[in-house]
């Protein structure tokens with residue numbers, strides 16, 4: 001029975017009435033359908049891959065696909081899914097900025113840190129307020145980043161062991177035994193990494209610090225009060241002369257004036273001000289690059305309540321310049 005069927009089939013195929021060209025054409029048609037299907041599938045795969053690559057944010061920064069692939073491979077580890085916002089309080093330090101941004105961008109890329117650089121440019125007429133600028137930066141980026149680095153614009157890390165990875169506890173990179181200038185035990189200025197939740201938990205930084213210094217010492221007390229443990233680099237063999245490069249293009253005068261009751265108030269722990277009650281206006285937000293390193297500049301107009309912190313403007317008051325009184329940070 002079976003053989004019979006086969007025979008019949010063979011016979012049918014070889015049936016002399018079926019013209020030769022028809023059989024060949026049928027074969028060809030089947031072949032071209034397969035070929036077309038194969039080509040379509042390959043085309044779709046290629047298209048999907050290239051769209052994915054174009055969408056990858058690092059692609060335009062890196063400029064080539066090979067680099068993207070090697071980075072993507074390195075970033076497989078889930079610990080590197082964290083995103084760092086580098087918050088750089090800024091006013092009138094253009095030469096330092098030009099050097100800082102490309103340098104830190106490359107430094108972070110070498111550590112495969114997914115990051116954004118935010119220059120917080122204070123454009124109101126009040127005295128510089130580093131702490132409030134960081135509060136503003138945090139509020140603006142906290143949806144997209146899960147940790148921040150408060151970063152001086154004039155401090156370049158030299159030692160590759162200085163890690164900018166996601167910190168479980170506040171991580172003070174510019175430690176007293178490494179910072180070129182400040183060596184007291186409670187110093188946490190210069191460069192400090194902290195995760196989003198912990199910065200929120202302590203209500204950010206105090207908004208009372210107009211003018212240079214002491215805001216970081218107050219922040220130290222906030223961290224202590226919240227039982228957070230400040231950690232510092234441990235595997236760094238370099239010291240105060242060769243861990244960082246301090247870039248001062250010119251000697252700039254620090255605004256160390258004290259007026260009204262500033263001296264008295266800014267020595268106390270501030271339980272009232274911080275993230276919750278900062279008032280500001282974000283005037284513009286500009287994306288740009290310096291030597292291919294991307295950054296965002298926020299032009300920030302801080303609000304000052306003259307009844308609470310009249311020392312945001314000392315010019316109408318006779319004020320007393322002071323020398324660096326012990327524990328001051330910013331440079």
Ligand SMILES: *[C@@H]1O[C@H](CO)[C@@H](O)[C@H](O)[C@H]1NC(C)=O
Pocket residue numbers: 077078079
């Ligand atoms: C991922 O990172 C964690 C912590 O940094 C490390 O313990 C782990 O070994 C890493 N895993 C891989 C596959 O690299």
Ligand SMILES: *[C@@H]1O[C@H](CO)[C@@H](O)[C@H](O)[C@H]1NC(C)=O
Pocket residue numbers: 124125126313314315316
């Ligand atoms: C600071 O005070 C001076 C003198 O009263 C005034 O001219 C200036 O406008 C004030 N600056 C700001 C930003 O309010």
Ligand SMILES: *[C@@H]1O[C@H](CO)[C@@H](O)[C@H](O)[C@H]1NC(C)=O
Pocket residue numbers: 160161162163165232233234235
């Ligand atoms: C140095 O220590 C930090 C943690 O403190 C770590 O993340 C980093 O990988 C270490 N660097 C090297 C090169 O071992």
Ligand SMILES: *[C@@H]1O[C@H](CO)[C@@H](O)[C@H](O)[C@H]1NC(C)=O
Pocket residue numbers: 227228229
């Ligand atoms: C900080 O360190 C202390 C003592 O080492 C420990 O008891 C405490 O749990 C730590 N705090 C956090 C938030 O890890």
Ligand SMILES: *[C@@H]1O[C@H](CO)[C@@H](O)[C@H](O)[C@H]1NC(C)=O
Pocket residue numbers: 159160161235236237238
């Ligand atoms: C970096 O850390 C490693 C250990 O993790 C250590 O052997 C090496 O000496 C450190 N290098 C520097 C320059 O600090």
Ligand SMILES: *[C@@H]1O[C@H](CO)[C@@H](O)[C@H](O)[C@H]1NC(C)=O
Pocket residue numbers: 239240241
């Ligand atoms: C750092 O440099 C200064 C000035 O060159 C020098 O006096 C000092 O001994 C150096 N410190 C260390 C720890 O190397």
Ligand SMILES: *[C@@H]1O[C@H](CO)[C@@H](O)[C@H](O)[C@H]1NC(C)=O
Pocket residue numbers: 116286287296
């Ligand atoms: C600026 O860059 C940020 C990402 O860093 C992006 O979300 C935003 O849309 C950009 N804005 C403009 C106007 O290109």
